Amino acid sequence: MKFKNTLPFALALALLLGAGPASAQVSTPPAGDYIYEGGSGALRVKADGRFDITTIGANAHTCALDGTIVRGKAKLADSGCVVSFAVNADKVAVSTNGAEQCRDNCGMRATFEGTYTRPTPACTDKAVASSRKSFKRQYDAKDYSTALATLSPVLSECEKTLDWITKDWIRNDIALTQLKLNDRAACLKTLQPLAEDAARTDDGIKENYPPADAEIFLPVVRAARTNLKLCRG
CATH class of the missing domain: 1.25.40 (Serine Threonine Protein Phosphatase 5, Tetratricopeptide repeat)
Incomplete structure (x- = not known):
C-alpha cells in the first residue's frame, strides 16, 4: 500500500544539520509562510516568534501545534517536547528532542518534522x-x-x-x-x-x-x- 507524504525525514535532517553552521543555523526563522515537503502542510512564523504548524500525512492524519520560538527553539506548553528550527536560506528544518509528547500533536501517520520552504511569489x-x-x-x-x-x-x-x-x-x-x-x-x-x-x-x-x-x-x-x-x- 502506498503512503503519500512519507519521507526519510531523519536522514534529510541529519544531512542538513550536519552541513555545518555556515549553511544551517538554529535560530528563529524570518516571519512569513513556509510550505512543508510535498505541499503537505505549512509553517507560519510571526515577527514576535509565535509560530504554528499544520501538516497532513497518509490517510488524512494530521499534525497541529503552536508556540513561541526563542533562540531557535520552542518548548511546547505543558509538554516535554522541544521543537528546533534550523534556518538555511529560504528553508527551515524542523526537528524535535525526541520526547514522546511530541507525538501528541499528530495522528499516527503524520509528522511535522522535516523541511519547510518559503515559496517564491x-x-x-x-x-x-x-x-x-x-x-x-x-x-x-x-x-x-x-x-x-x-x-x-x-x-x-x-x-x-x-x-x-x-x-x-x-x-x-x-x-x-x-x-x-x-x-x-x-x-x-x-x-x-x-x-x-x-x-x-x-x-x-x-x-x-x-x-x-x-x-x-x-x-x-x-x-x-x-x-x-x-x-x-
Missing part, C-alpha cells in the same frame, strides 16, 4: 489559485496557447511545494490543453507520472492507497485515464 497558495483561475478562463475561451503558457510554469516552478492532488490535477489540465494544440506527444509526456495508477482499476487504487487518499485521488486517476486515451488517439 508565483508559488504561494494565492498565486497558484490565481493562475489556475486565469487558466480556466483562457481555456474556456479556447485561447489554448495562452492557457498553456499560464499553467505550465506552475507545474515546473512550483512542483516541490504543490500538494500531490493539486499537482496531478494541473498535470491533467496541461495535458488536455496540449491535446487541444494537437501535441499528443507532449500530452502523453505530461501524463506519464500518472500512467501507472491510471492503468489500475478503481479497486486497484483502493488497494494501493489508504482509504482517505484513495477517495481524493480516484477523480484524478479517472481524468488521467480519459486523457491518456484521448492523447493516444
